[in-house]
Amino acid sequence: MEKDIKNRFFRLAFVCVLASLLLLSVLPVAAETEKTPIHRFSAVSETPITAPELGKPVQRHILFETTEGAPLLIFHQMNGWQRKQESGVFWTYNDEYFVEGTYRYWFQVRCEDPAFGIASDITGFVNGEEIFLNKYTAYFTDGPAGYVDFYSAEFEVKISDGTPVSLLPDVEVSVPESFAGTDLKELALGGYFYGGKRPYKFALTSGPSWLKLAEDGTVSGKPEKAGKNEPVAFTVTDAAGVTASFSVNVGETHPNPEDRKPIPTVKITSDRATDEIYIGSPVFLPGLTVTEGAPAEIGDAFWVKLDKDGGDIYSADVFTEGEYFLVIEVTVRNHTEQLTEKTEFFLDGKKTAAEEGFDDSSFFSVALIVGDTVTAKTGTPPVVTEPVTEPVTTPVTSPVTSQITEPVTEPVTGTEAAVTTEGTSAEKGCKDRPAGAMIAMAVLGVAVGVLTVALVTVLVRRKK
Numbered sequence: 447m448e449k450d451i452k453n454r455f456f457r458l459a460f461v462c463v464l465a466s467l468l469l470l471s472v473l474p475v476a477a478e479t480e481k482t483p484i485h486r487f488s489a490v491s492e493t494p495i496t497a498p499e500l501g502k503p504v505q506r507h508i509l510f511e512t513t514e515g516a517p518l519l520i521f522h523q524m525n526g527w528q529r530k531q532e533s534g535v536f537w538t539y540n541d542e543y544f545v546e547g548t549y550r551y552w553f554q555v556r557c558e559d560p561a562f563g564i565a566s567d568i569t570g571f572v573n574g575e576e577i578f579l580n581k582y583t584a585y586f587t588d589g590p591a592g593y594v595d596f597y598s599a600e601f602e603v604k605i606s607d608g609t610p611v612s613l614l615p616d617v618e619v620s621v622p623e624s625f626a627g628t629d630l631k632e633l634a635l636g637g638y639f640y641g642g643k644r645p646y647k648f649a650l651t652s653g654p655s656w657l658k659l660a661e662d663g664t665v666s667g668k669p670e671k672a673g674k675n676e677p678v679a680f681t682v683t684d685a686a687g688v689t690a691s692f693s694v695n696v697g698e699t700h701p702n703p704e705d706r707k708p709i710p711t712v713k714i715t716s717d718r719a720t721d722e723i724y725i726g727s728p729v730f731l732p733g734l735t736v737t738e739g740a741p742a743e744i745g746d747a748f749w750v751k752l753d754k755d756g757g758d759i760y761s762a763d764v765f766t767e768g769e770y771f772l773v774i775e776v777t778v779r780n781h782t783e784q785l786t787e788k789t790e791f792f793l794d795g796k797k798t799a800a801e802e803g804f805d806d807s808s809f810f811s812v813a814l815i816v817g818d819t820v821t822a823k824t825g826t827p828p829v830v831t832e833p834v835t836e837p838v839t840t841p842v843t844s845p846v847t848s849q850i851t852e853p854v855t856e857p858v859t860g861t862e863a864a865v866t867t868e869g870t871s872a873e874k875g876c877k878d879r880p881a882g883a884m885i886a887m888a889v890l891g892v893a894v895g896v897l898t899v900a901l902v903t904v905l906v907r908r909k910k
Contacts, residue, residue, distance in 0.1 A: 483565035483590040487515035487555055489572050495551055498527070498544040498603050500640060501614040510553075510572070517559040520572075524554035530600075532644075541637030543614055546605045551598040553577060563590020570596045611642035611682050611690045621657070621665055623697035626672045626705070635680075635694075636663035642684030653678030654696055669699040672781070700781040707783045712739030712776055713792045714815075720772050720793075723765050723820055724827040734774060741783060745775035745812070752819070765822045772817035777810055784811040791815045 492509040496502075504527055510520040528536040530548035539549065553572065557563055570577040577596040613619065619638045624630045636646060650659040654675045657667040665678070675696035683689040716732035734744045751760040752769040760770065774793070778785055791798045793815065801814040 481563035481590045482561060483563055484515050484518055484557075485565045485568055487518050487564075487568060487570045488513045489520055491573055495573065495598070497601050498549045500544060500546065500603055500605065501617050502544050504539060504542060504544060514571075517562060518555050518557060518564065520553050520555055524556075525552055528552050528597075536597075541634070543617055543637060544603055545614070545637070545640040546603050549601045549603065553596040553598075554593060555596055556593040557591070563592065564594050565590055568594065572596075572598070575599070605641060609641035610688060611639055611646065611684050613692065614638050614640060620694050621675075621678060621696040624669050624699045625702050626669055626699055627702045628668065630657075630665070630667050630669070633665040634663060635659075635665060639663075639682060642682075642688055642690075643686045645685060647683045649681045649683070651679040651681060651691070652676075653680075657696065672699050672701045674698055703784065706781065708786045709739050709742060709778065709783055709789055711790050711792070712742045712785070713737045714744070714774065714776075714794075716794055720817055721820055722827075723770060723822050725765055725767055725822045725824050727765055727827045729760065729763060729765060732772075736776075739789075741780055742776050742778050742785065745777045747772065747774045749773075767822055769819050769821050771819045774815050774817070775812060776815060777812045779810045785813045786811075789813065793817060 489510040489512050492511070493505070495505065495508060498504075506526055507522050508525060509522045510525070512519050527539045528550055529539040530536050530550075536550060536552075538552075553570075555564065555570065566581070568579060570579065575598070577598055580595040580597060617638060619633075619635070621633055622631050635648060639646060646663065647661050648659055648663040649661070650657075653659075654667070654669070656669045657665065657675075657678055659665055659678070659680055663682075669675075675698065677693045677695050679691065679693040681689050681691050713736070715735050715737050717735075718730065718732040720732055729749060731747050731749075734747060736742050736744060749760040749770050750757045750773055752771075757771075776785065776791070789800070791800050791813070796818075798815045798817060801816065
């Protein structure tokens with residue numbers, strides 16, 4: 447009898463263990479599907495989304511604010527205009543201006559909270575206008591999705607039948623400026639034309655000897671020496687064989703940055719001492735003059751107040767308790783001389799630190815020099831005969847990397863025109879909800895309880 451009871455106990459225990467293991471294996475699936483679905487989404491754009499018009503600039507990466515359906519959102523890097531191809535497929539439109547064709551605006555809506563997901567019947571609105579769901583870009587088979595694509599209504603930019611190939615109206619196009627011995631920043635001419643029948647074929651007629659024009663309208667080349675450039679003349683032939691002639695200007699070629707003469711020393715004098723500032727006194731900017739190092743000149747100047755994060759531009763009207771330093775922007779706006787990392791800077795006779803790295807992106811060299819750190823004092827400031835009381839209002843385009851901490855924008859990877867694995871990752875980000883786990887654990891507790899009761903029963907019977 448006792449042996450029979452033991453066998454029954456072990457069989458019951460084996461069944462309970464199997465049931466527990468089965469519950470544990472399906473627990474993640476049960477939890478994963480229990481997300482709160484969101485059925486409606488609304489957002490407003492920071493700037494209006496205007497209907498495309500011939501020759502108007504293309505809007506890109508507009509910012510949106512969710513007004514209904516949070517925590518769903520539209521990423522600012524995952525939206526933009528698309529143009530319909532001859533095959534009927536829409537692709538991201540990368541040209542600067544609208545030409546004739548059919549367009550729509552693309553929005554990718556994403557789930558940023560693991561407790562929520564996007565319902566398969568979701569409806570969307572942007573600026574009060576309905577947007578339309580593309581169900582093929584989302585995975586609804588396992589429950590609410592992590593991301594979906596929406597599209598606006600389609601817009602048609604029409605031109606009169608028989609319009610020949612023409613340059614866009616009211617749009618200035620020219621080949622950009624260049625540096626000698628440096629590759630030209632490429633220009634895609636195809637985006638500046640409309641009319642005729644696409645695709646177009648471009649052919650060079652005349653122009654600078656170094657300039658190249660590809661059949662698709664891409665302008666490239668490497669100028670050998672500095673100087674003025676003659677216009678480039680070319681023809682455009684459409685798919686119907688109709689040819690038209692055009693000409694655009696070519697920007698000047700400037701000396702190679704490596705050939706520009708370095709400026710060894712820049713000396714600056716101020717009309718007011720900057721080594722003493724007082725709490726409660728007006729924020730001032732001294733008058734600054736370059737006394738040596740021409741053609742260097744003063745650009746912006748501003749105070750920075752130190753804090754636990756490094757520091758930030760100080761824009762208040764009066765100084766408060768704390769530490770400050772003055773930053774002065776020095777620029778050289780010609781193409782024959784430049785500031786370099788070896789240039790030495792002096793402020794009122796004292797050698798001053800300069801930020802490493804000099805901005806040549808606009809064919810001009812720019813440097814930021816940093817004054818000594820000054821602690822705001824208490825007391826009465828000395829009388830200044832000609833105070834400069836203008837508050838700091840000018841924004842700064844060059845960061846002071848040694849003492850000013852700027853936010854870093856994370857890049858968004860993926861191709862806008864196609865579905866990427868990034869969306870799948872976002873979908874996987876919608877993780878387990880606690881409710882599913884609690885249910886499974888409750889069932890598991892019941893199984894353990896049954897096993898405990900069986901064990902107690904065996905022990906009682908053995909005592910009897």
